[in-house]
Amino acid sequence: MLEIRCSRAWPPLAEAQLGEWVLRWAGGFTGRANSVLAVGDAGRPVREALDAVCDFAHDRGIPPMAQVVRDSPNERAIVAEGWVEAKRHRRGHEVVVLTTPLAAGRSFLRESVKSGPSDASFLGKVTGEPTPAWWELTLGAGEDSPAARSVLTGGKVGYGVATLDGVTAGVVRGALVDGWLHVGRLEVAPAFRRRGLASALMGAVGAWGVEHGADRAVLQVAEGNEGALALYAGLGYAPHHRYRYWVPAPGSRIEGEEDSTS
Structure with missing residues (x-):
């Protein structure tokens, strides 16, 4: 999975496995290094997995957040548990992943x-x-x-x-x-x-x-960054997939919304 490779190019200070999901912490620097990468099977019901995500985040002093491939089964399951889009995310909560051959x-x-x-x-x-x-x-x-x-x-x-x-x-x-x-x-x-x-x-x-x-290159850019998207398109980069950040709903016991960079 390409998102796993991207995550390895952006290593957090601490991480832990939750089934195939990856819990990440880096002192609040960027969403990618301070969220759970919810790709694959968490090895437990999604509700229990999200509880573990919140425990991991709160123990390290960051708001809980999930990075999820858009329109994936995991995203639908997280939405069903009441999580909402992290629209206050400073660099944009929806990200386009672009690739090109080298x-x-x-x-x-x-x-x-x-x-x-x-x-x-x-x-x-x-x-x-x-x-x-x-x-x-x-x-x-x-x-x-x-x-x-x-x-x-x-x-x-x-x-x-x-x-x-x-x-x-x-x-x-x-x-x-x-x-x-x-x-x-x-x-x-x-x-x-x-x-x-x-x-x-x-x-x-x-x-x-x-x-x-x-022999291939990949980059991640916020959906609304039209200037950057135009630049990369002109250099031969094409969309591969998108991901979004999700957080517990406002007012919930585990509320929190990340305001770091992408």
Whole structure:
């Protein structure tokens, strides 16, 4: 299941099996690392499984939340237990998973992009260690924490940096899992947007993935992020499936709604 591979590219600080479901905790950094991945059989009735999800979350000081493939049997069962869509989720509670094949033979490591009225030298590279500037662009306001840094450095990871006129202008993260390149945390500084840096960074991390044995790429983007969806469609990414986040209903004994990033 592709969602399981994606989860392994985004490792939490703590996890536990609930049948085939995976309970995850990472200090509140992102929904993916602080929810149950409800894929497959929980090994018990769904009501009992959701009680265990709530116990796991409350014991670690986070609101209970479930990440579920849209329109799956598990989603229907969770809805039947009274859980509701996590519509206050800050990055969007409904997510599109996009994939594309990767091909060798293209070099994305150096390009020329427009900088005002004249061309400027652009250097994009992917390394095995994040730079201070990479962290600065990657982590939003209030996100920088030991938990966030642990999640983002777990596994086999490449850290893409776009340098324009000597300034770090954009970043991206690529993680390798079972022949898949999981792409995330693409960010271009506001002053450098609309110059092709996002596409160039995607190309650089894709080339890095091919170099390290990946033949397919996957990424996750909020349903309502039309700009990002258009960018990725133009780069050959196509929808694979969608997932949603679900939480206990307001007013219930186990109420809680996650407000982390995707």
